[in-house]
Structure formats: C-alpha cells, structure tokens
Amino acid sequence: MNIGEVAERSGLPAKTIRYYEDIGLIKPLRDANGYRAFRESDLHKLAFLGRARALGFPIEDCRTLLQLYEDDSRTSAEVKQIAKAHLAQIEQKIADLTEMRETLGTLVRACAGDNRPDCPILESLSRDPA
C-alpha cells in the first residue's frame, strides 16, 4: 500500500502519517523506488492512533497505549491509569471553558450590539477587579 491509500483508509492525512513515521510511531517498509510500503499492521496502527487522537490523548499517551496494546503482558490497570489521567484533563478543560462561557455569555447578553460605543464587554475587560 502506498501512502495515498493508507491515508484514505485510515482517515489520516498523508502529512500526518509521514509525521507519525518521523516520530517513530510507525515503521513502514520501503519499496525499491523509495516509496513507503505499508502493511495491514501499519494501517491498523494508524487507525488505532487516529481513534486515540480523536479521544484527545496526547501523542506520547498514544505511543504508550500502542505499546501496551502490543504487549501481551500488560495489565489493564496501566491502561486505565492513563485513560483516567486524561479524563481528568478533559474534565478540567471543560470546567475552564464552562466558566469562560458563563462569563462571556453574560457579557454578550448584556451588550446592546448597536451603533453606540457603550459596551459592557469592554467595560468588564478594562475594569480594575479590586
């Protein structure tokens, strides 16, 4: 398989696949002409990585998860620990964003949005909170 087909079948851009090879996540073979020659196992790994990335795991977590996946002597505790830590990060981000949404939503609702200069949004940004 050439990179175009793998990109199509994995849903990842060719650029991303090359990047994943660069950082050692996959090691496709090479044809005589220098083209990458992907095996089904490479495709499977890329799909795995795509799904892990879609769940927001950072690349280094993805690397570890892939290693665990290929390690028969893994324990589910190792996997769960990574996932739990990542879940906590997600929850923290949601909390931060939710607070931003509330503050900003309040300000947006308070702003007339007309052609006058008075604006609660700018007032809030410029006010001294002390």
Add this chain to the structure above:
Amino acid sequence: MNIGEVAERSGLPAKTIRYYEDIGLIKPLRDANGYRAFRESDLHKLAFLGRARALGFPIEDCRTLLQLYEDDSRTSAEVKQIAKAHLAQIEQKIADLTEMRETLGTLVRACAGDNRPDCPILESLSRDPA
C-alpha cells in the same frame, strides 16, 4: 515602573510582557539604561489583555478589542460580534470535549484496572468501527 513591578501588578509574567511588546500590543518607553519604562496606561493595557486572554480570546482578538477600547467611535456591535464568535468557539470546544468525556468515561468505567491484560479501552481503540 520596571518590568518586574508591572509583572507583579498585572499578574502577567515578565516574559509575556516582553512578548506582547514584541508583537506590538504595548509600546513602553525606555529609560536611558535600556530598561523598559512602563506608564500606568501600559499597566492598564496589560491588565486588559490579561483579562481578555483569561476569557480565552486569541491574541489577534485581544489586539482588536484593545483598539476598539481606545477608539471612541467604536460601536458595541463590533465588540459584540467578536465576543459572540469567540463564544461560539468555546461552545464548540465544550461540545467536543463533552463527547470525549462521555466516550472515555464509559471506557474507563468498563475497564477493570486490575493485573489482567483484557482491556475495553484498548479493544475500543483497536476495533474496526465498520
């Protein structure tokens, strides 16, 4: 005021303040010795920027908001439009993260987290969704 005091009073790291000067958000004066000499107005702008950044506005939005703040002929509609667009981004991010949380939460709860290798998390990442 030197940068240390401004950092303290604005809550922004000195590095960040230098960076903001680099990209033209502030233009502090200079003392004879080359040290930056901040006016109260610089401090005020930095505090404004800090609050805008805390609401998640990208730097270019912050630049625009600061310009609008200083422009007496602005309209609140201009400000509101920026804020609304950013709010939509925040809401999109929350939606994405919430979906990740649900999927990942389900997987984490399904995983025994013991010393056996069987793991629903890895199974989910490796399964062909077709």
Add this chain to the structure above:
DNA sequence: CTTGACCTTCCAGTGACTGGAAGGCCTAAG
C-alpha cells in the same frame, strides 16, 4: 569591591501538525 537581584537580547523548544517548494517516479495517451 563584590554580591545578588534586577534588567537586556537572542535563540530554541513546546504540540501536533500543516503548507509549500523542489524534485523523482509511474502510467497512459498522443
């Protein structure tokens, strides 16, 4: 005079790609 806390600039790195240039390879049509 020295110490230590400031301040300066400049360079490099972060994370995870993404865009683009310059050039090689392969297939099919004219």
Add this chain to the structure above:
DNA sequence: CTTAGGCCTTCCAGTCACTGGAAGGTCAAG
C-alpha cells in the same frame, strides 16, 4: 518517444502563545 498528470519523496518554515535558558549589562546595599 514524449508529455502530462498524478502520485511520491525530502526539507524547511509557519502555526499559537508563550516559556526556558544562556550570555551579559545595571544597580543598590553591605
């Protein structure tokens, strides 16, 4: 045989908003 196009290759630079660190200048106190 040539040419066109659509692949593929590598390498470099840019994204975003900082952040760390090195190398060196300045200033106030002891």
